[in-house]
Amino acid sequence: MLTEVTFTLNGKKRRVTAEAGETLLHVLRDTLGLLGVKEACSQGECGACTVLIDGMPVTSCIYPFPKVAGRSVTTIEGLAANGELDVLQQSFIDAGAVQCGFCTPGMILSAKALLDRSPDPTEDEIRLALSGNVCRCTGYTKIIEAVRLAAARKEAQRHVGHTDR
Amino acid sequence: MSVIQTAEMEELHVVGKRVPRVDAWEKVTGKARYSADITLPGTLYAAVVRSPYPHARVKSVDASQAERLYGVEAVVHCFNTEQGPPFNWANDMIQSPPDFPAIRDQQIFERTVRYAGDEVAAVAAVSQEIADEAAALIRVEYEPLPYVVSAEEAMAPGAPLVHPEISPDGNEIGGEIRNLSGDTESAFAQSDAVIEQEYHVPIQKQMQMETQNALAAWEGDGKLTVWSTTQSPTLVQRILAEIFKLPMSRVRVKNGGYVGGSFGVRIGLGAKSEVIAVLLALKTGQPVKISYSRRDDCIASETRHGGTVRMKLGLMRDGTFTALEVRFLLAGGAYALSSGGVSGAVCGRVGSVYRFPNKDIAASVFYTNTTPCGAQRGYGAPQPYFALEQTVSRAAEAIGMDPVELRLKNTVCPGDDWGNPYPCQTTGLNECIRMGARRIGWSELPGILASNAGQRYRRGLGVCCGNHVSSGFPFQIDHSHVFMALLPDGSVQIATGMMEMGPGIKTALCQIAAESVGVALPYVSCTINDSETGCYDTGAQASRSVYTTGHAVMNAGQALRADILKFASEKLGVDAQGLDLRDSVLRAAGGRELATLAQLAKQLDDVSRQLTRTGDYTSYNACSWHAHFADVTVDTWTGEVRVNRVVAVHDVGRAVNPTLVEGQIEGGVSMGIGYALSEEIRYDKSGRQIQDSFHKYMVPMSMDIGEIEAHIVETNEPSGPYGAKGVAENPVGAVPPAVAHAIRNATGVWMTEAPMTPERVLQALDDAGVSPYPLQGTAESGRS
Numbered sequence: 001m002l003t004e005v006t007f008t009l010n011g012k013k014r015r016v017t018a019e020a021g022e023t024l025l026h027v028l029r030d031t032l033g034l035l036g037v038k039e040a041c042s043q044g045e046c047g048a049c050t051v052l053i054d055g056m057p058v059t060s061c062i063y064p065f066p067k068v069a070g071r072s073v074t075t076i077e078g079l080a081a082n083g084e085l086d087v088l089q090q091s092f093i094d095a096g097a098v099q100c101g102f103c104t105p106g107m108i109l110s111a112k113a114l115l116d117r118s119p120d121p122t123e124d125e126i127r128l129a130l131s132g133n134v135c136r137c138t139g140y141t142k143i144i145e146a147v148r149l150a151a152a153r154k155e156a157q158r159h160v161g162h163t164d165r
Numbered sequence: 166m167s168v169i170q171t172a173e174m175e176e177l178h179v180v181g182k183r184v185p186r187v188d189a190w191e192k193v194t195g196k197a198r199y200s201a202d203i204t205l206p207g208t209l210y211a212a213v214v215r216s217p218y219p220h221a222r223v224k225s226v227d228a229s230q231a232e233r234l235y236g237v238e239a240v241v242h243c244f245n246t247e248q249g250p251p252f253n254w255a256n257d258m259i260q261s262p263p264d265f266p267a268i269r270d271q272q273i274f275e276r277t278v279r280y281a282g283d284e285v286a287a288v289a290a291v292s293q294e295i296a297d298e299a300a301a302l303i304r305v306e307y308e309p310l311p312y313v314v315s316a317e318e319a320m321a322p323g324a325p326l327v328h329p330e331i332s333p334d335g336n337e338i339g340g341e342i343r344n345l346s347g348d349t350e351s352a353f354a355q356s357d358a359v360i361e362q363e364y365h366v367p368i369q370k371q372m373q374m375e376t377q378n379a380l381a382a383w384e385g386d387g388k389l390t391v392w393s394t395t396q397s398p399t400l401v402q403r404i405l406a407e408i409f410k411l412p413m414s415r416v417r418v419k420n421g422g423y424v425g426g427s428f429g430v431r432i433g434l435g436a437k438s439e440v441i442a443v444l445l446a447l448k449t450g451q452p453v454k455i456s457y458s459r460r461d462d463c464i465a466s467e468t469r470h471g472g473t474v475r476m477k478l479g480l481m482r483d484g485t486f487t488a489l490e491v492r493f494l495l496a497g498g499a500y501a502l503s504s505g506g507v508s509g510a511v512c513g514r515v516g517s518v519y520r521f522p523n524k525d526i527a528a529s530v531f532y533t534n535t536t537p538c539g540a541q542r543g544y545g546a547p548q549p550y551f552a553l554e555q556t557v558s559r560a561a562e563a564i565g566m567d568p569v570e571l572r573l574k575n576t577v578c579p580g581d582d583w584g585n586p587y588p589c590q591t592t593g594l595n596e597c598i599r600m601g602a603r604r605i606g607w608s609e610l611p612g613i614l615a616s617n618a619g620q621r622y623r624r625g626l627g628v629c630c631g632n633h634v635s636s637g638f639p640f641q642i643d644h645s646h647v648f649m650a651l652l653p654d655g656s657v658q659i660a661t662g663m664m665e666m667g668p669g670i671k672t673a674l675c676q677i678a679a680e681s682v683g684v685a686l687p688y689v690s691c692t693i694n695d696s697e698t699g700c701y702d703t704g705a706q707a708s709r710s711v712y713t714t715g716h717a718v719m720n721a722g723q724a725l726r727a728d729i730l731k732f733a734s735e736k737l738g739v740d741a742q743g744l745d746l747r748d749s750v751l752r753a754a755g756g757r758e759l760a761t762l763a764q765l766a767k768q769l770d771d772v773s774r775q776l777t778r779t780g781d782y783t784s785y786n787a788c789s790w791h792a793h794f795a796d797v798t799v800d801t802w803t804g805e806v807r808v809n810r811v812v813a814v815h816d817v818g819r820a821v822n823p824t825l826v827e828g829q830i831e832g833g834v835s836m837g838i839g840y841a842l843s844e845e846i847r848y849d850k851s852g853r854q855i856q857d858s859f860h861k862y863m864v865p866m867s868m869d870i871g872e873i874e875a876h877i878v879e880t881n882e883p884s885g886p887y888g889a890k891g892v893a894e895n896p897v898g899a900v901p902p903a904v905a906h907a908i909r910n911a912t913g914v915w916m917t918e919a920p921m922t923p924e925r926v927l928q929a930l931d932d933a934g935v936s937p938y939p940l941q942g943t944a945e946s947g948r949s
Contacts, residue, residue, distance in 0.1 A: 036195020101192030102425030
């Protein structure tokens with residue numbers, strides 16, 4: 001049964017028609033071509049499919065598509081505004097936190113949700129916030145460093161009066 | 166974190182620098198593409214029917230209801246698919262040397278299924294939903310057969326045979342591998358101390374993020390193109406050509422751009438993903454895509470080998486090792502895959518770390534009706550090192566010597582007979598051990614232990630060391646070739662058969678090219694991932710990517726550089742001696758700028774010339790070394806073990822990119838912590854895999870990992886490009902014995918089985934009377 005859902009996607013209002021029983025993951029990837037959202041378990045257990053819904057990290061592979069009605073969805077594609085990387089994205093590059101890249105979009109979004117609500121997290125808080133995202137490549141070490149680097153950079157930007165992103 | 170050199174090493178300009186990854190931008194923006202992301206117009210989707218039985222004859226397959234479903238284009242199974250010559254989905258099928266050929270015991274579909282998960286039929290339909298629905302409508306009639314799920318069951322007299330057509334006399338896969346030297350019996354008799362112990366090691370799973378998937382399409386000109394997740398595109402090109410009776414020149418294997426990790430799960434074929442996709446594409450004439458669910462990936466793609474290691478070590482009172490006797494008994498799963506290679510590797514790893522004048526090392530692998538076992542990161546190392554390193558630490562206690570001192574006394578030196586069929590030219594192991602001991606605070610151990618008395622939480626330190634190879638030579642046919650060209654604007658383009666599954670080889674190869682030619686890094690590009698745009702390469706495995714393909718790139722680059730300097734000297738009328746080309750600028754001996762590489766390249770083009778070179782790597786090998794120290798806290802009330810810190814010190818010859826090397830160490834430590842504490846695959850009484858998803862198979866998450874401190878020692882290996890050796894596989898097998906040793910120090914108990922889950926640790930504490938809350942009536946839970 002087809003359903004039409006209106007929601008905000010990466011800052012733009014969208015009206016999308018899809019099967020009512022479809023998951024948000026499949027609509028994002030197959031209908032909307034947002035292939036940065038990854039599928040790795042389809043059971044909500046690994047976090048690779050993480051997107052933000054109203055700023056909260058959600059495993060899109062088990063999230064019913066119609067539930068995004070009226071809400072704001074952010075995928076990894078929504079981060080680099082005007083081609084300029086988000087502080088987190090740049091920090092992941094600079095800290096060497098990227099290897100195979102399959103967990104990276106979900107990991108960055110989980111980190112973004114953390115920094116947006118808690119700008120100066122401790123290492124334990126970072127590890128807790130990322131505890132729903134599996135990474136099999138990095139051992140998490142440089143990912144944690146990347147998030148701390150991003151937090152420090154955002155703090156520095158605030159002091160210089162830059163717009164927080 | 167730190168890089169230490171033990172040999173005289175030339176300072177380089179690009180190699181050795183922490184250059185940012187060339188593929189990082191596309192991965193952080195979500196623009197990187199993987200095979201999982203690729204579809205073509207008209208793509209059909211595949212679903213697979215898998216045997217629920219560990220061993221059965223397939224009596225009939227009724228696909229009539231499935232075929233009637235709207236949108237179903239083809240159904241293939243063992244009764245309508247030609248049984249060709251058997252194959253082996255592992256790289257061993259074509260990489261095994263001619264005098265030690267791989268066992269070929271697989272078909273796409275067969276009328277006997279040998280493990281719960283074995284493929285019976287596959288459907289191609291216009292959507293994944295319809296394909297899944299159709300698969301559920303296929304009626305299969307099975308005749309269940311008796312089965313075996315462990316090596317012990319498989320080797321018992323009268324055990325049901327898994328492959329009577331290959332091994333009619335019993336379930337052993339191939340023959341026993343045995344390495345003998347000296348006289349162990351006399352040596353043990355003359356030793357001051359002999360340590361004997363049996364260890365149990367688990368089946369581990371790669372749990373890479375991108376599951377097996379493939380897309381197969383027949384082009385208009387009859388060429389087959391397959392998007393695959395393989396670690397070796399040109400090997401799969403060759404395997405598919407052989408299975409489907411095509412010339413290699415009519416088969417192209419590529420991936421979507423990157424692969425989401427592999428860790429050995431697909432050095433050859435990605436399980437049956439490619440062959441099923443190709444078969445369905447053949448039948449339908451349309452592109453066919455197959456994506457393994459996480460469960461399918463767990464149960465139907467290769468795991469690491471688990472089993473039993475019996476070890477006996479003799480030494481003198483002064484710490485000199487006298488003899489080593491080892492018996493490996495491994496379960497191999499339902500198909501041979503790389504069991505031959507792994508059984509050789511466990512013998513090679515265990516006998517090459519310390520000097521043992523007398524050795525008797527043997528390995529046997531048995532077919533079992535379980536998920537086939539093959540390669541996983543650290544191929545053949547975690548099993549022996551879990552046993553060897555704990556035994557060495559026990560030996561230290563037996564003679565009252567510090568376990569670090571005992572190791573330093575016996576480690577292999579260059580020139581020693583170490584059991585490998587190539588010499589040990591460099592080893593920084595002792596430096597790794599000394600540095601690791603300093604960084605962990607080994608001298609503080611007595612104080613740490615003293616403060617444990619009567620405490621709930623007890624802390625300990627442990628040590629482990631070992632080595633790993635840098636290529637498959639000589640046990641595998643192993644080679645890499647590249648093609649390099651200077652483009653008319655001074656860019657350098659390299660074609661390689663490598664692929665990028667995460668470690669950063671694309672970046673490292675560009676650095677090596679920039680260094681060897683003298684071209685600026687932004688002007689270098691490398692092809693990877695595609696058999697058609699690359700050269701033959703035996704793939705990203707055996708920690709070989711830098712050592713082998715990197716060497717081929719260096720060879721080509723140095724030759725190209727010489728060609729450029731020769732042209733420049735002729736063109737400019739200057740002596741080639743003293744000319745220096747660096748960062749795309751040509752300078753005279755005094756440093757005066759003479760020309761840019763762009764200018765020289767244009768001048769070549771002006772006379773209708775282009776400089777090109779091929780690069781080959783001459784098969785060879787070297788071991789890289791590691792010492793790990795673990796700082797661990799045990800909760801004696803719950804059995805939980807917390808790894809507070811791992812100090813991991815690695816001799817990698819030379820770090821082409823220290824950030825990438827650290828990434829490999831840190832990631833490998835994480836996989837090692839999983840092996841040590843939480844990861845295992847077991848089979849229930851009906852032969853089904855229990856841990857078939859992320860919530861049952863416990864890989865370490867961010868909160869499970871403490872501090873990882875990685876250090877690099879450089880020893881300038883003569884056979885490696887710029888002195889480099891491998892690194893990626895070393896860390897995995899190093900962590901578990903270091904953790905076990907730390908648990909021993911913290912609590913007094915030796916853990917002889919991995920993973921050292923809270924249940925097992927608590928049981929061991931209870932058995933030793935260490936736990937203040939004795940377990941009552943816990944008969945079954947957690948018992949091995």
